Amino acid sequence: MLSHRLRGSLLALLTTTAVVAVGSSAAQADDGIGHVDCSQNPSMPGCEVTAGNPGDPGGASGGSNGGGSGDGSTGGNGNCYWAPVDSGLPPPAGKGPEGGWYARTCRGNGLGWQDTPVWLDQAPGVDLAALAQTARSQLRLPAPRIRTNPDAARMVLVRVPVWLWVDPATWGTRSATAAVPGVTVTATATPTSVRWSFGDGTTDLTCAGPGKPWTPGTEPRAASPCGHTYTRSSAAAPGQVFRLRATVTWSVAWSGPGGGGMLAPLTTTATTAVRIAQSQAIVGSTR
Template structure:
């Protein structure tokens, strides 16, 4: 009996699914007459593509952290551009790994774009997280903003939902050198906002 260690080779199901040894080792029987019997995996067979999907399902990603200026915790204003962005603490790559024996697959989910539903019927898609407002920022410096045209009535407790859906690209690698892409992951968060008006008072 021979043991071939760490051979990166696959066997195939009838549907073309690639299967790998869970230990990375394959056994080969050599008979006395010199006859070689096809190699068999030492451990169970592993579908590395399914392992990658398992890792993708286990990646832990909370909903995006919505930020606005003016702050969504106060009043937004009609005819005043509202800056929209996702917190930099949230906007990062997320990873997860699934393993069977010595075969593992690691997925990486990276945020790439945000679709904003502003609550007044508008939808905005922004590449990247948006620009965070800082004191002294130029009004035109935001690459992701929305201007409301109609006020809500906060005195009556009325507000509208502001939602952000982040699309994340998903790639995977494995301990046996294979990799690829998977379906994108979406994460959504919603906050309630009130929109007010700035009143101008004419004086003599």
């Protein structure tokens, strides 16, 4: 005999359709590598995907978020599915915080019924790989903040080494989660390298890590561990500037109950203008 609480839960479950709310994607796939638009708000937190109670069980083809699959584990005839229930009981000894109480829920001929709730460590029918991709799409990655010495906001002279690095505030791991009842998957992005494009027609340079900041006391003409020396003026370039671009590659890993792995990497990009001038030699004369 089912309790009044369980009967009420059953009625709600049988009249509620499954809903998965997914926030707007901040990363789009592009030949296996996602790219994050630099116009995004870097302070925007990652969204968490949640799901409501499974409802209509679906047909024999079923679904991964509570629909019947047509096999014995979800009802055999497609009219049964696993539904989360509020049993009022704590997790069994040694269980939790992941997992939850689920009951095999069926309906037919205008009637509905549930089996006795059981504890499941993982929500049935959850595709962890798909949930990991959802978590990846919720990542909010900051655009790289380009730093240079000499300062790119000022005029830079030809043949003077330019030190390049990414501001530490925009370098560091970022995480986002996606969840359905009983299962939470986390995607974590870690910046690994920066590809620098200098705008003067020279070959791009890829540096591991964010680059080394120039510090006072360092010889101004010393070459940077990750930098570039312009050998011609930008006077003939559009706007009389070269476009310095930094593209950060982020490796993405996911973790969840009993699983984990790597996902396709992401990139973020930023650009700044650099004005390069010829140094002027002053020649004096004596009479």
